[in-house]
Amino acid sequence: MNTMIANLRKRYHYSWVVLKELVKTDFQLRYQGSFLGIAWSVLKPLMLFCVMYVVFVRFLKFSDGTPTFPLVLLLGISLWNFFAEATSMGLSAITGRGDLLRKVDFPRYIVVVSATIGALISLAINMCVVVIFCIFSGVVHFTWRVFLLPLNFVEYYLLALGVALLLATLNVYFRDIQHIWEVVMQALFYATPIIYPLSMVTGQLGQHYGPIITKAMLLNPAAQIIQDIRHNLIAPDTTQTVWTEFNHVGYALIPIALTLAILTWGISVFRKHSRKFAEVL
Amino acid sequence: MASNIVKDSQQSEQSPVVLSVQHVSKSFKLPTEQATGLKQAVINWTKGIKGYKVQHVLHDISFDVHQGDFFGIVGRNGSGKSTLLKIISGIYTPESGHVDVRGTLVPFIELGVGFNPELTGRENVYLNGALLGFSHDEIDAMYDDIVEFAELEDFMDQKLKNYSSGMQVRLAFSVAIKAQGDILVLDEVLAVGDEAFQRKCDNFFTEIKKNPKKTVILVTHSMESVKKYCNKAILIKDGNIVASGDKNDVADRYTLENLKPTEKHAEKEKDKRTEEYPVGLSKRVPVLRVHPVSSLTPDGTEPFVFDLEYEFNERIPFYFAVSLLDIKRGGIPVDSGSIPLKETGHHSVRCSIPLEMFNNGQFKIIASLRIDPSAESSEETEMIAYTNEENSCLFALRNKRNKDYALLSDRAITMRLLGTDEDHNNS
Numbered sequence: 001m002n003t004m005i006a007n008l009r010k011r012y013h014y015s016w017v018v019l020k021e022l023v024k025t026d027f028q029l030r031y032q033g034s035f036l037g038i039a040w041s042v043l044k045p046l047m048l049f050c051v052m053y054v055v056f057v058r059f060l061k062f063s064d065g066t067p068t069f070p071l072v073l074l075l076g077i078s079l080w081n082f083f084a085e086a087t088s089m090g091l092s093a094i095t096g097r098g099d100l101l102r103k104v105d106f107p108r109y110i111v112v113v114s115a116t117i118g119a120l121i122s123l124a125i126n127m128c129v130v131v132i133f134c135i136f137s138g139v140v141h142f143t144w145r146v147f148l149l150p151l152n153f154v155e156y157y158l159l160a161l162g163v164a165l166l167l168a169t170l171n172v173y174f175r176d177i178q179h180i181w182e183v184v185m186q187a188l189f190y191a192t193p194i195i196y197p198l199s200m201v202t203g204q205l206g207q208h209y210g211p212i213i214t215k216a217m218l219l220n221p222a223a224q225i226i227q228d229i230r231h232n233l234i235a236p237d238t239t240q241t242v243w244t245e246f247n248h249v250g251y252a253l254i255p256i257a258l259t260l261a262i263l264t265w266g267i268s269v270f271r272k273h274s275r276k277f278a279e280v281l
Numbered sequence: 282m283a284s285n286i287v288k289d290s291q292q293s294e295q296s297p298v299v300l301s302v303q304h305v306s307k308s309f310k311l312p313t314e315q316a317t318g319l320k321q322a323v324i325n326w327t328k329g330i331k332g333y334k335v336q337h338v339l340h341d342i343s344f345d346v347h348q349g350d351f352f353g354i355v356g357r358n359g360s361g362k363s364t365l366l367k368i369i370s371g372i373y374t375p376e377s378g379h380v381d382v383r384g385t386l387v388p389f390i391e392l393g394v395g396f397n398p399e400l401t402g403r404e405n406v407y408l409n410g411a412l413l414g415f416s417h418d419e420i421d422a423m424y425d426d427i428v429e430f431a432e433l434e435d436f437m438d439q440k441l442k443n444y445s446s447g448m449q450v451r452l453a454f455s456v457a458i459k460a461q462g463d464i465l466v467l468d469e470v471l472a473v474g475d476e477a478f479q480r481k482c483d484n485f486f487t488e489i490k491k492n493p494k495k496t497v498i499l500v501t502h503s504m505e506s507v508k509k510y511c512n513k514a515i516l517i518k519d520g521n522i523v524a525s526g527d528k529n530d531v532a533d534r535y536t537l538e539n540l541k542p543t544e545k546h547a548e549k550e551k552d553k554r555t556e557e558y559p560v561g562l563s564k565r566v567p568v569l570r571v572h573p574v575s576s577l578t579p580d581g582t583e584p585f586v587f588d589l590e591y592e593f594n595e596r597i598p599f600y601f602a603v604s605l606l607d608i609k610r611g612g613i614p615v616d617s618g619s620i621p622l623k624e625t626g627h628h629s630v631r632c633s634i635p636l637e638m639f640n641n642g643q644f645k646i647i648a649s650l651r652i653d654p655s656a657e658s659s660e661e662t663e664m665i666a667y668t669n670e671e672n673s674c675l676f677a678l679r680n681k682r683n684k685d686y687a688l689l690s691d692r693a694i695t696m697r698l699l700g701t702d703e704d705h706n707n708s
Contacts, residue, residue, distance in 0.1 A: 014414050021411035025397065025404070032399050103390040104412050105371035278372045279309065 015107050022114035041122045042129055049074045056195050064197035067139045068235045076194040078126040079226045083160055086119035090164020091171050098281040108274040112168050116161050145232040155259055156225045162263030165270040172280055192223045198240045218242040224255035299496050300346040304378035307339040338364045339520045349493040353507040353514035354500045355535050361520040366468055366500050384463030387413055398442035405441050409456050423459050431455035458485055464496045486510050504532045509611040527670040530560050566666035568592035571646050571674040580680040584633040589648050592627040600651040600662055608643040619651050619662045640690045641683040647673040
């Protein structure tokens with residue numbers, strides 16, 4: 001056992017060292033030269049939240065009528081931001097680091113992982129803000145389900161990593177991907193119940209189509225995870241999740257299976273092509 | 282004593298192979314036109330054009346590097362030497378063949394990989410170090426050395442963008458050579474910094490050359506650095522190894538390659554003809570050899586006498602040049618320049634070099650045969666033949682009265698105290 005750990009350490013020592021330095025550098029450079037510096041990683045989602053709150057909750061009256069909805073909205077935006085950031089940064093990670101890849105031999109996945117970890121750090125900061133809001137708002141009653149959250153976050157990260165690996169590889173060969181992905185992300189954003197409550201879908205589409213569309217939307221891994229986190233952290237009673245909508249566990253496992261499939265696919269595509277990156281770039 | 286002379290090269294043959302390159306080939310697909318867009322792809326597809334041409338960069342390259350070698354890879358621009366280096370470093374994968382590395386290999390394809398202008402010098406050292414495989418603690422340990430070597434103590438907390446380009450290169454080079462790997466791979470990085478820094482690098486290379494555990498692979502097109510530092514070298518031309526082994530042979534062959542007329546056709550024919558003769562000789566000059574007359578281990582009290590044997594049958598003015606090389610310290614202590622010869626045919630010339638002032642060391646006498654230059658050459662005379670490893674003469678100067686450090690002995694210095702205290706008072 002000890003030798004196994006030693007072997008693992010030896011094998012991944014270099015990757016770990018490089019990963020640490022790259023993440024540190026990325027983070028140092030992110031708000032380089034800006035006046036507020038790191039505060040932007042908190043301020044930006046808060047400002048976005050304000051805009052969306054005013055537009056969707058105050059003017060367009062998107063709400064499920066619960067007092068927790070503003071918090072659910074804030075959480076949703078923070079979570080979606082992570083996914084958007086991780087995938088778009090991961091997408092350009094390989095092409096953006098061409099100078100490194102052509103000159104040093106190091107495991108190529110490090111570049112993508114470091115890009116997604118940068119997004120993960122932002123998410124962590126945002127989650128702190130969300131939790132503080134939850135505590136001070138007084139409308140949230142935490143339950144034992146909070147302990148399920150780490151599982152949700154792990155799944156979310158793996159999903160983002162899988163997509164990022166896939167996109168990074170594609171982007172080496174087809175630079176069109178970055179434009180396509182922008183559009184896809186916009187579509188996914190509206191296809192995921194972030195700014196509107198899921199109950200609105202049923203309300204708008206009626207009893208016949210409503211439940212079917214709701215279920216279909218929840219099969220999207222991103223939607224499943226975001227709803228799960230909202231359910232487990234803020235509103236266990238009012239958030240619809242894949243677990244509450246489907247009676248059968250088999251269906252509920254589809255988004256998780258999809259996540260794992262995307263991750264495996266991403267890793268295998270990336271591994272297959274990563275040896276050629278230095279030459280193609 | 283005579284066995285000492287050859288010991289150097291034998292020693293490296295006996296030490297273990299640390300890098301083995303076996304039958305490595307590589308080719309690239311180069312797009313013939315902008316074939317990246319959809320429009321061009323469709324046009325190419327309808328016309329049946331492939332859109333790229335295959336360029337073979339390396340053909341079946343094989344060589345071994347032993348522990349302690351200072352190994353040179355020489356070649357003109359575009360000969361494939363950088364591609365070979367990238368394959369050795371693991372950045373490219375060879376199409377066929379394989380590369381075996383024993384020990385840690387630290388590649389410097391370019392200095393300052395990952396340097397970011399927005400980071401401070403200190404942060405860049407850590408980032409660059411990490412990419413070379415050193416953890417934070419390991420760099421902590423060598424950080425002071427690096428800064429001291431780069432002579433940048435006052436600037437480490439400045440952003441890199443505020444450095445002059447010379448300072449950046451100095452910092453990068455310091456990280457590179459302080460990095461403690463078993464095998465160092467360097468790509469034309471010697472020409473950096475001002476003169477004082479050059480001298481430092483020079484000392485460093487001399488130092489590392491003495492260390493039998495360290496192996497250095499140097500890619501360059503500078504003949505001086507090959508002659509000075511390397512003990513072995515290969516010459517690559519159009520993706521093939523055309524000369525390998527002793528550095529002086531390779532260096533001279535390279536000089537010859539550069540002098541060759543540019544017409545490809547003539548070049549190839551010439552290649553065929555020269556292959557029948559040993560390296561350095563040709564049909565025009567079938568014999569050129571240095572024969573020692575004195576003992577191969579002289580004590581320096583008498584001049585070293587040797588004969589130069591040559592054969593040249595063309596009725597044009599021709600010259601010979603003799604140089605004495607210092608094997609250990611590098612450099613050329615004695616060079617005759619071009620001396621005109623009158624006798625064509627097969628003859629010998631007796632020469633002697635006084636060794637009275639020299640310290641102990643290993644020396645090598647090389648000779649070349651030269652003719653008046655063709656119109657486009659800018660040099661005084663043009664080399665047409667030179668002595669290869671076999672035909673030149675290696676000898677070792679040994680005497681107890683001598684030291685090892687400097688080239689000339691302290692007998693070369695005369696010292697006399699100028700004035701006394703009284704003189705100073707008077708003036």
